[in-house]
Amino acid sequence: MGKININIKSGSIERKKVAVGIDLGTTNSLVAYVEDGGNNSQIIPIRGRYTVPSIIHFNDDNLPIVGEWAKEHLSDTPERTVYSIKRLLGKSYSDLEGDSKKIGYRIIDEGEDQLVKVEIAGKFYNPIELSSLILKELKQQAEEYLNADIEQAVITVPAYFNDSQRQATRDAGKLAGLNILRIINEPTAASLAYGLGQEDGKTILVYDLGGGTFDVSLLIIEDGVFEVLSTAGDTNLGGDDLDNNIIEHWRQNCLKNENLSLKQIQNLRIKAEEAKKYLSQNKEEYSLSWEGVEIKLSFEKFKELSNEWIQKTLKLVDRAIKDASITINEIDEIILVGGSTRHPEIKKNLVEKFPGIHVNSEVNPDEVVALGAAIEADVITSKRTDVLLLDVTPLSLGIETAGGLMDFLIPRNSKVPTRLAREYTTSVDGQINMKIAVYQGERELIAQNRKLGEFILSDIPAMPAGLPKIQIQFALNTDGLLNVTAQELRSGVKQSIEIQPSYGLTDQEVENMLRAGLENAQSDVEERLLLEAKNEAEQLIYAAQRFLDKNSKFLNSEEIIATNQRIADLKSLIIVTDRHKIHQGIEALNEYTRPFAERVMDVAVKKALKGSNIN
Numbered sequence: 042m043g044k045i046n047i048n049i050k051s052g053s054i055e056r057k058k059v060a061v062g063i064d065l066g067t068t069n070s071l072v073a074y075v076e077d078g079g080n081n082s083q084i085i086p087i088r089g090r091y092t093v094p095s096i097i098h099f100n101d102d103n104l105p106i107v108g109e110w111a112k113e114h115l116s117d118t119p120e121r122t123v124y125s126i127k128r129l130l131g132k133s134y135s136d137l138e139g140d141s142k143k144i145g146y147r148i149i150d151e152g153e154d155q156l157v158k159v160e161i162a163g164k165f166y167n168p169i170e171l172s173s174l175i176l177k178e179l180k181q182q183a184e185e186y187l188n189a190d191i192e193q194a195v196i197t198v199p200a201y202f203n204d205s206q207r208q209a210t211r212d213a214g215k216l217a218g219l220n221i222l223r224i225i226n227e228p229t230a231a232s233l234a235y236g237l238g239q240e241d242g243k244t245i246l247v248y249d250l251g252g253g254t255f256d257v258s259l260l261i262i263e264d265g266v267f268e269v270l271s272t273a274g275d276t277n278l279g280g281d282d283l284d285n286n287i288i289e290h291w292r293q294n295c296l297k298n299e300n301l302s303l304k305q306i307q308n309l310r311i312k313a314e315e316a317k318k319y320l321s322q323n324k325e326e327y328s329l330s331w332e333g334v335e336i337k338l339s340f341e342k343f344k345e346l347s348n349e350w351i352q353k354t355l356k357l358v359d360r361a362i363k364d365a366s367i368t369i370n371e372i373d374e375i376i377l378v379g380g381s382t383r384h385p386e387i388k389k390n391l392v393e394k395f396p397g398i399h400v401n402s403e404v405n406p407d408e409v410v411a412l413g414a415a416i417e418a419d420v421i422t423s424k425r426t427d428v429l430l431l432d433v434t435p436l437s438l439g440i441e442t443a444g445g446l447m448d449f450l451i452p453r454n455s456k457v458p459t460r461l462a463r464e465y466t467t468s469v470d471g472q473i474n475m476k477i478a479v480y481q482g483e484r485e486l487i488a489q490n491r492k493l494g495e496f497i498l499s500d501i502p503a504m505p506a507g508l509p510k511i512q513i514q515f516a517l518n519t520d521g522l523l524n525v526t527a528q529e530l531r532s533g534v535k536q537s538i539e540i541q542p543s544y545g546l547t548d549q550e551v552e553n554m555l556r557a558g559l560e561n562a563q564s565d566v567e568e569r570l571l572l573e574a575k576n577e578a579e580q581l582i583y584a585a586q587r588f589l590d591k592n593s594k595f596l597n598s599e600e601i602i603a604t605n606q607r608i609a610d611l612k613s614l615i616i617v618t619d620r621h622k623i624h625q626g627i628e629a630l631n632e633y634t635r636p637f638a639e640r641v642m643d644v645a646v647k648k649a650l651k652g653s654n655i656n
């Protein structure tokens with residue numbers, strides 16, 4: 042293993058450098074690489090095992106131990122043993138809702154909007170530091186195994202991770218001493234591992250059910266290019282939930298509804314997972330003597346406990362298909378990813394749901410994501426051109442425009458990287474500042490979407506309303522990070538921000554935002570039309586008043602009074618909620634004042650013909 046490179050200039054021996062792919066999972070983490078010049082990626086064993094539990098235990102000296110050895114302490118010292126840290130990445134305490142109650146270690150509330158911290162024996166750690174401990178273990182152990190330096194890595198994240206969570210993942214990598222080449226979506230990585238050597242024009246559905254997250258993606262392969270058609274999922278749905286269902290079943294049926302201590306629950310969780318894995322392979326009853334009580338689970342009961350859980354995933358599969366605007370017949374293949382897809386009922390349900398479509402689990406579902414990430418790392422570092430990767434953004438991005446409306450610049454499921462610019466202008470004469478507020482979400486009103494950040498474009502030269510040309514550009518990079526730039530094109534003044542919100546959305550919120558967008562589509566459009574009518578009315582009132590101020594000399598007093606009356610009428614209509622009435626008011630004011638505008642124009646034209654200037 043390992044080559045020796047000799048630096049001819051210095052005569053020193055250099056270690057080989059390897060770029061790796063890392064699946065930083067909620068439950069298990071893996072690292073893989075592509076051997077020099079090779080085409081196949083392979084998992085790098087860590088302390089003799091392929092998968093490393095994403096668990097960190099702090100011993101009595103507060104030294105961290107990661108992986109299999111840490112897992113053993115889940116039941117004896119849960120307060121010193123951190124698991125599922127990925128669920129806390131990039132989140133604030135208020136994002137967690139009830140989640141923290143299920144966790145054996147202590148999560149610290151330092152205020153609503155602060156990132157969560159974990160307290161272990163009086164010391165505080167944030168989820169980025171804790172995740173970096175897992176990455177450090179992978180890096181060090183893989184370096185030892187390969188006898189090489191690992192400096193560069195591609196890390197995968199669930200498709201639903203928002204900007205904050207992606208940034209936190211990147212930071213964890215940096216903290217572990219890695220240069221992060223790219224953050225890619227797990228289903229995309231998996232399809233990459235499968236995609237090599239596959240025929241062109243294939244539409245693939247990636248079904249990824251892990252320990253804590255579920256992702257479904259539709260991809261198409263064209264000329265060796267992977268294109269993501271749509272993604273859906275739920276980062277609060279995974280094998281853990283089934284374990285919890287089993288624990289609850291035992292508690293109610295075998296343990297007489299006893300209140301269990303945290304330690305007991307942790308211990309039962311290990312047994313529940315054992316039962317689950319057993320029943321995934323054997324259709325016989327699982328039974329065990331636990332603290333003197335017999336606990337058991339039949340295959341039938343196991344199926345029953347899994348049913349709702351599986352159905353939830355199938356609903357999300359339907360959504361992804363709908364979003365991709367394809368029919369079921371167009372799917373050529375289904376790929377199973379994640380340890381939980383070893384549950385036989387999953388494959389069975391998918392085969393039933395998609396008759397005639399091959400449900401593929403040839404590549405080990407635990408390893409496929411890391412294997413794909415390694416291929417991507419290899420592609421980037423060796424400048425291979427035979428594969429290319431496109432991801433999509435899960436939620437729409439836009440800015441606030443007049444009346445609290447959302448103007449969508451990048452619609453959801455857009456391929457990244459992407460860049461889009463649109464021109465805006467001022468609504469008030471002499472306006473020198475413009476607020477650019479950036480939102481994420483599917484609703485027409487910004488109030489119902491999520492604010493990502495805002496900034497002020499200042500020093501716009503004073504000009505009449507409508508004259509400044511303000512270009513707003515959204516650039517979303519391959520990590521899903523958003524750069525927003527505003528520039529007044531006449532003067533060149535420019536301002537920009539990189540959006541890295543200090544904390545993220547709960548996974549449930551992302552779900553809810555998508556669902557709300559679909560459910561409220563009709564009423565949102567009504568509301569939007571009303572707001573647009575109001576905006577139009579306000580602008581017309583403003584313009585009419587300005588016209589009167591400047592040009593009253595061309596109008597007689599009767600005309601001025603009548604115009605003011607129509608302005609007042611329209612003002613009173615803005616308060617009502619009937620957009621048709623507002624449009625009537627707009628029409629009335631427009632109709633009445635049009636001849637005056639023509640009169641002023643005529644005078645101006647005549648003057649111009651005489652060679653004098655207007656005003």
Ligand code: ADP
Pocket residue numbers: 065066067068069070250251252253254279280281314317318321378379380381382383384406407
């Ligand atoms: P993650 O991507 O969340 O890190 P993995 O893909 O490693 O997760 O999957 C871990 C999950 O897979 C756990 O919930 C584990 O219990 C489950 N799992 C592993 N093997 C089996 C099996 N044979 N049958 C059912 N579930 C399994």
Ligand code: MG
Pocket residue numbers: 064066067227251252379410
């Ligand atoms: Mg996974």
